[in-house]
Amino acid sequence: MIQNQIVTVIGHKGYGKTKLTELLALLKRRPTIIADPRYQYEPKPWRVHFGSVEQFRKWIHDRDNIATFYEYKFELVVQGVDPDSFEVLAWIVMKMKAITFLVDEVDMFAPPTMNNKKAFYHLIHYGRHNRIDIITTSRRPPNISRNLTAMTDLFFFSKIRENTDKKYMENYIGKEHAETAKRLERFHFLMIGEDLEKAQIISIPRKAAEAI
């Protein structure tokens, strides 16, 4: 029985990764915490923004705030996260239940050298106990921990350009799918779950992308 889902979005710069995560997070209809190191998530009526992890920590510490967060399923956007403050953020997330944790530009926080002492390692491996869904983005597969890719339930790949990236992807998804990903248009993604046979190309229509 799946108790949580890990989604990894990988693709070229400016090809719509962050936008796709916004849609995926909304579709989950869960309280959501977004680690936004590059200030990519704009103000929306359903979002609360924090300038730092410390500011977020103080806010979430308040019982009324946390109750409101769960009841109204806000998106809490934590900006300016760096690797040290991400550690604090990820431990806070570990203590929560039935939420989505969205991490943009995950290479900053889960590089290939990530060890089992890191909070994010624990979230990847044990987040299912607390039903914590994880959504991440990265530009290049070699830049992220194999712990993350090995535990990923659903991948979205946009166009691959680098040959090294293609080789990496061939290992995950096979030669044929890697070939398909090489030919993808901008804003199109190859969606691949456990069953490689059921891979599909998807894209968010421009109007919908503008509305999110």
Ligand SMILES: Nc1ncnc2c1ncn2[C@@H]1O[C@H](COP(=O)(O)OP(=O)(O)OP(=O)(O)O)[C@@H](O)[C@H]1O
């Ligand atoms: N499906 C879409 N249709 C039209 N415009 C889109 C679509 N998806 C994203 N965009 C727009 O394209 C631009 C780049 O998208 P986005 O920031 O999501 O890309 P990215 O892959 O996250 O880029 P980066 O690697 O720089 O983080 C943004 O202005 C976004 O609003």
Ligand SMILES: [Mg+2]
């Ligand atoms: Mg982005």
